[in-house]
Amino acid sequence: MAERLVMSLRRWALEFAGRGWPVYPLRPGAKRPDWHRKDRCPQAGRCANGHVTPEQMASTDPELIERAWAATPWNIAIFPGPAGMLGIDCDQPKPGQTGGGDPDGWTQLHHLAAERGGPLPDTFTVTTPGGGRHLLYTVPPGCVLRSTVKHIASNVDTRGWGGYLVGAGSLRPDGAYELLDDTIPVPLPGWLVQANVEHASTAISEPREKAIVAPSSYAAKALQDETDRVRREPPGRRNKVLSTAAYALGQLVGAGLLDEHLARTELQAAVAAWGDTASLGKDHGVIETSLRAGAANKRRIKPRGHRAA
Numbered sequence: 001m002a003e004r005l006v007m008s009l010r011r012w013a014l015e016f017a018g019r020g021w022p023v024y025p026l027r028p029g030a031k032r033p034d035w036h037r038k039d040r041c042p043q044a045g046r047c048a049n050g051h052v053t054p055e056q057m058a059s060t061d062p063e064l065i066e067r068a069w070a071a072t073p074w075n076i077a078i079f080p081g082p083a084g085m086l087g088i089d090c091d092q093p094k095p096g097q098t099g100g101g102d103p104d105g106w107t108q109l110h111h112l113a114a115e116r117g118g119p120l121p122d123t124f125t126v127t128t129p130g131g132g133r134h135l136l137y138t139v140p141p142g143c144v145l146r147s148t149v150k151h152i153a154s155n156v157d158t159r160g161w162g163g164y165l166v167g168a169g170s171l172r173p174d175g176a177y178e179l180l181d182d183t184i185p186v187p188l189p190g191w192l193v194q195a196n197v198e199h200a201s202t203a204i205s206e207p208r209e210k211a212i213v214a215p216s217s218y219a220a221k222a223l224q225d226e227t228d229r230v231r232r233e234p235p236g237r238r239n240k241v242l243s244t245a246a247y248a249l250g251q252l253v254g255a256g257l258l259d260e261h262l263a264r265t266e267l268q269a270a271v272a273a274w275g276d277t278a279s280l281g282k283d284h285g286v287i288e289t290s291l292r293a294g295a296a297n298k299r300r301i302k303p304r305g306h307r308a309a
Helices: 002-018 060-067 103-114 189-197 218-233 238-254 260-273 279-296
Strands: 023-026 076-077 086-091 122-128 133-138 148-153 156-159 177-180
Touching: 002 060, 002 076, 023 177, 086 103, 086 189, 103 148, 103 156, 103 189, 148 189, 218 238, 218 260, 238 260, 238 279, 260 279
Parallel strands: none
Antiparallel strands: 023 076, 086 133, 086 156, 122 133, 122 177, 148 156
16 A cells, blocks of 8 residues: 555656656655755755755656655655746635635635636646645746735635645645646736736735734835845845845844745745846755844844833
8 A cells, every 4th residue: 555655656746747847755644845854855965955945956857756756655746936837726714714704715716817807727737635726827938926825815825936836646634636637737817927926025924824914014114125135136246135135034034023935935036036047046045044044033123112211
């Protein structure tokens, strides 16, 4: 039984890689990677410094994938951003969380399409154990879209750069991720491109485990200022500017004033504006390292109304 499961997951991982979709192992029976376990990385010999993310380590190399899924039933993460795609994650409402009383994400997506007068074409689709759907679309050439959480709608997330979708064939205790539509991913409709990027700098990011309130005006302005500084920086000092900006935002993350996922994805979007795709992996490593360093030295903010004695 275990051997058949390993073989099945390996076949799925190779299938996705053969389509040019980078994959990375997730914990067996779960949807999270072990971020610091190099033996779970398809590129185990190439990530020894620890300053890389699963997105950077994800691979389409069949030899690396064969090795990674040789004996353990890792679930599968697919990274749409590096593959030139955007994933749409339609969730079921979760009682007790923001949007818990709203329609499910699939219904919300259809409502948005009707409101904006745009099509919602059939595309590659996977159903999730919780009753949701994952859709994959290709993005226009030269368009770099980041991941968002509850930005398009309360039960709709997107997965571009900085995010991943759990692939078909993966298992959880409550069920399986199953292929619903094997259509080759079709182009992302223009209205969905617009919905993904509009007001992106003020999007609220909410990890699944807990609700995160919108950043304060102070934190939102700091986020805008730092990412604008990164975006405008000409070649020559970009690495230094990115490092200091990520460190400053990391301090706000450590102080609980800014959501880490929001800071990370906004920085990645600013880097993407440089148009230097060859250095994206290195730049994302700088972001991760500097965010962690800043969070470890959190900003001390005086409460409003506090006056020095």
